Amino acid sequence: MRESSHPLAGLRQRIARIAASDGVESHRAEGWLASGHARFDDALHGGLAIGRIHEFFAADALDATSAAAFAALVALRAPGKAPLIWLRTTDANKRSGRIYAPGIAELGGDPDRLLLVETADPKMLLACANDAIRCAGSAAVIVESWGKFPLLDLTAGRRLALGARDAGTTLLMLRLNAVPTPSVAETRWSVAAGPSHALAADAPGAPAFDLELLRWRGGPAGTRWRLDWNHDEQSFRETALSGALLPLPARRAMASHGAAAA
Amino acid sequence: MRLASVDAAALAVGLRPGMPLADARAQLGELMIVPHDPVLDQDWLDRLAQGCARYTPLVALDAPDGLILDIAGAAHLLGGEAGVVADIEGRFARLGMTLRHALGPTADAARALARYQARPAPDETSAIRRLPVAALELEAEETTALVRAGLKTIGDLAGRPMANLAARFGADAAMALRRIMGDAPSPLDPRVPPPPVVAERRFAEPLGSTAHAAKILAELVGEAIGDLAERGKGGRSFRATFFRSDGLARDIAIETGHPTRDAGLVMRLFAERLDGLADPLDPGFGFDMIRLAVPRIETLGASQLGLEGGAVKEAAIDELADRLATRLGRGRVRRLRPADTHIPEQAQLELPAIDAPAPLPWQAPEPGEPPTRPFHLFDPPQPIEVIAEVPDGPPHRFRWRRQAHAVRRYEGPERIAAEWWRRRDNGGLTRDYYRVEDAQGRRFWLFRHGLYDEKPDPRWYIHGVFA
Numbered sequence: 001m002r003e004s005s006h007p008l009a010g011l012r013q014r015i016a017r018i019a020a021s022d023g024v025e026s027h028r029a030e031g032w033l034a035s036g037h038a039r040f041d042d043a044l045h046g047g048l049a050i051g052r053i054h055e056f057f058a059a060d061a062l063d064a065t066s067a068a069a070f071a072a073l074v075a076l077r078a079p080g081k082a083p084l085i086w087l088r089t090t091d092a093n094k095r096s097g098r099i100y101a102p103g104i105a106e107l108g109g110d111p112d113r114l115l116l117v118e119t120a121d122p123k124m125l126l127a128c129a130n131d132a133i134r135c136a137g138s139a140a141v142i143v144e145s146w147g148k149f150p151l152l153d154l155t156a157g158r159r160l161a162l163g164a165r166d167a168g169t170t171l172l173m174l175r176l177n178a179v180p181t182p183s184v185a186e187t188r189w190s191v192a193a194g195p196s197h198a199l200a201a202d203a204p205g206a207p208a209f210d211l212e213l214l215r216w217r218g219g220p221a222g223t224r225w226r227l228d229w230n231h232d233e234q235s236f237r238e239t240a241l242s243g244a245l246l247p248l249p250a251r252r253a254m255a256s257h258g259a260a261a262a
Numbered sequence: 263m264r265l266a267s268v269d270a271a272a273l274a275v276g277l278r279p280g281m282p283l284a285d286a287r288a289q290l291g292e293l294m295i296v297p298h299d300p301v302l303d304q305d306w307l308d309r310l311a312q313g314c315a316r317y318t319p320l321v322a323l324d325a326p327d328g329l330i331l332d333i334a335g336a337a338h339l340l341g342g343e344a345g346v347v348a349d350i351e352g353r354f355a356r357l358g359m360t361l362r363h364a365l366g367p368t369a370d371a372a373r374a375l376a377r378y379q380a381r382p383a384p385d386e387t388s389a390i391r392r393l394p395v396a397a398l399e400l401e402a403e404e405t406t407a408l409v410r411a412g413l414k415t416i417g418d419l420a421g422r423p424m425a426n427l428a429a430r431f432g433a434d435a436a437m438a439l440r441r442i443m444g445d446a447p448s449p450l451d452p453r454v455p456p457p458p459v460v461a462e463r464r465f466a467e468p469l470g471s472t473a474h475a476a477k478i479l480a481e482l483v484g485e486a487i488g489d490l491a492e493r494g495k496g497g498r499s500f501r502a503t504f505f506r507s508d509g510l511a512r513d514i515a516i517e518t519g520h521p522t523r524d525a526g527l528v529m530r531l532f533a534e535r536l537d538g539l540a541d542p543l544d545p546g547f548g549f550d551m552i553r554l555a556v557p558r559i560e561t562l563g564a565s566q567l568g569l570e571g572g573a574v575k576e577a578a579i580d581e582l583a584d585r586l587a588t589r590l591g592r593g594r595v596r597r598l599r600p601a602d603t604h605i606p607e608q609a610q611l612e613l614p615a616i617d618a619p620a621p622l623p624w625q626a627p628e629p630g631e632p633p634t635r636p637f638h639l640f641d642p643p644q645p646i647e648v649i650a651e652v653p654d655g656p657p658h659r660f661r662w663r664r665q666a667h668a669v670r671r672y673e674g675p676e677r678i679a680a681e682w683w684r685r686r687d688n689g690g691l692t693r694d695y696y697r698v699e700d701a702q703g704r705r706f707w708l709f710r711h712g713l714y715d716e717k718p719d720p721r722w723y724i725h726g727v728f729a
Contacts, residue, residue, distance in 0.1 A: 069729030097638030101598035105624035106633035112621040135582040137575030195703035203673035204699035207729035
């Protein structure tokens with residue numbers, strides 16, 4: 001048995017090499033979902049590539065809303081009427097709350113573009129994601145999952161990636177309360193809520209996001225951004241921290257929080 | 263406890279419906295008793311009615327134990343009225359059901375004949391005239407009064423002026439009489455309204471395999487779509503009924519969000535539905551008839567594909583929504599629509615995508631202002647523990663899901679009163695909403711349920727989370 005495992009490992013490596021040279025990567029992206037923030041987009045050679053999988057991990061269970069809002073805003077920023085298909089399980093309504101259209105409208109997004117799909121369990125979620133991803137014409141497909149997602153192994157991920165590539169749809173995986181694991185995603189992000197730029201009378205300001213690029217197939221990872229959303233211009237911009245309040249953030253390292261969440 | 267109904271063997275030994283159970287037991291030691299379940303009875307009657315749709319599309323329930331079939335123009339398919347009756351009796355016998363039937367010129371006449379005919383008569387008219395006055399189904403005293411007056415049959419009554427009957431027993435009695443006599447129309451209330459487009463196929467030999475049945479269904483879909491195309495219509499819902507040779511039937515229905523004449527799409531939806539059935543389609547002893555009905559049709563012009571392909575993409579999304587709704591249930595694929603209210607949890611409607619109305623404008627954002635409504639909303643709101651510096655002031659710190667949050671910034675209160683004009687009790691308490699940001703930079707939407715002069719110790723809730 002011991003000897004036979006060596007050739008097996010060798011074969012696996014060969015398959016991995018073949019897959020890496022002749023798989024998803026070799027295909028050029030058809031475009032990008034841009035954030036509107038020049039430095040962010042340049043660093044990613046244009047933004048989040050269309051026809052790929054992008055994973056968004058909430059840095060903490062409480063950051064679920066930030067991760068969801070970031071993914072939705074990036075997708076809804078793109079002009080046009082193409083729908084945003086959002087798949088979630090029924091218990092998500094209880095855990096992170098219902099998706100609230102008046103809130104999306106106030107962020108400048110168009111809630112009429114949302115097509116909500118609710119499934120009973122993660123198995124059905126994955127099956128429906130496979131269908132949704134193969135349907136060209138959506139602005140993006142958001143698949144929201146909570147906790148470990150054992151069904152989404154490398155095979156399932158690869159199937160999704162191939163479907164997305166062939167149909168030219170973008171899959172934004174929302175992984176809430178989960179620890180990053182190896183996957184076929186093009187980029188992997190950790191998203192947390194950032195302190196906002198205070199308004200007059202110390203009122204909370206525009207939505208702010210702390211982003212960390214955990215992995216990127218096209219280049220180096222590890223970059224951090226602090227962006228906030230400007231709904232008038234429909235774009236992200238650098239958060240201007242006012243000098244008076246500098247509650248230096250919350251640069252939460254993924255590892256420690258990931259461990260706590262698991 | 264009383265007997266609700268008895269079978270033929272029990273009738274023969276003298277048991278009657280309505281008899282106390284103890285008496286029945288005293289009369290006959292070995293009784294087989296099944297508790298009366300009116301809901302199950304209704305359900306069974308409905309299934310029998312569904313099976314009878316093979317004879318005519320117009321089948322009405324006559325609860326609790328009757329079915330009325332309008333076989334006008336449909337009887338020749340089985341060799342006339344006698345053929346229909348023989349076929350029904352044969353199938354019901356196989357299900358262990360005995361039945362009493364009658365044929366009549368109108369629904370009410372047939373019903374009265376089936377339920378009240380005691381003696382055979384040479385022809386239809388005299389059979390109706392010989393019916394007892396009980397067939398009018400008046401109150402017990404009124405029936406007795408009629409009998410005492412010597413008016414024992416419908417024929418006796420029919421010979422007298424209608425006005426006298428109406429004056430003595432009410433307009434309903436006169437109407438019932440006219441209906442039974444066929445002088446007034448007795449409209450049928452069919453269980454399922456007859457669909458505008460139907461295609462069906464009968465088989466000499468029952469089909470034993472579901473796969474073969476699916477093939478026949480595809481042919482029927484083709485026929486129905488040809489019919490729709492001639493009329494310039496498209497189908498919004500399709501219903502396939504598989505009639506089993508034992509007399510029962512099974513309905514499989516699909517819906518689409520837009521009128522369609524795409525046979526491939528309809529068949530894909532049917533395949534999706536057939537795959538997802540909790541209890542699969544069971545041919546039993548075989549299907550001897552398959553019917554495809556298109557109950558809901560809408561105008562659909564001939565379409566031409568746009569050059570730029572936009573319509574194709576939209577159609578693909580619509581098909582995806584239809585397919586997912588077929589698989590998951592129509593209520594699980596939704597679109598969001600605004601509702602005209604300021605109560606936050608009622609301000610959005612989640613409607614099935616299949617028949618969501620046209621979009622309405624949403625509240626536009628204030629330029630330069632952060633959003634005042636959260637991205638995620640908890641419905642119902644979740645209770646939290648709050649410490650405020652002053653009783654009716656903003657929250658200072660709060661505890662939610664076993665985690666403490668210190669409030670760094672806040673804005674509020676935004677006071678949202680209950681809709682006092684809708685309800686007599688003023689609709690409930692006023693809510694004071696605060697937009698708060700905690701030390702980590704997370705933004706929450708909290709409210710105090712009730713002002714201090716409305717309620718001694720108002721509770722706090724978290725209603726949403728901002729991006």
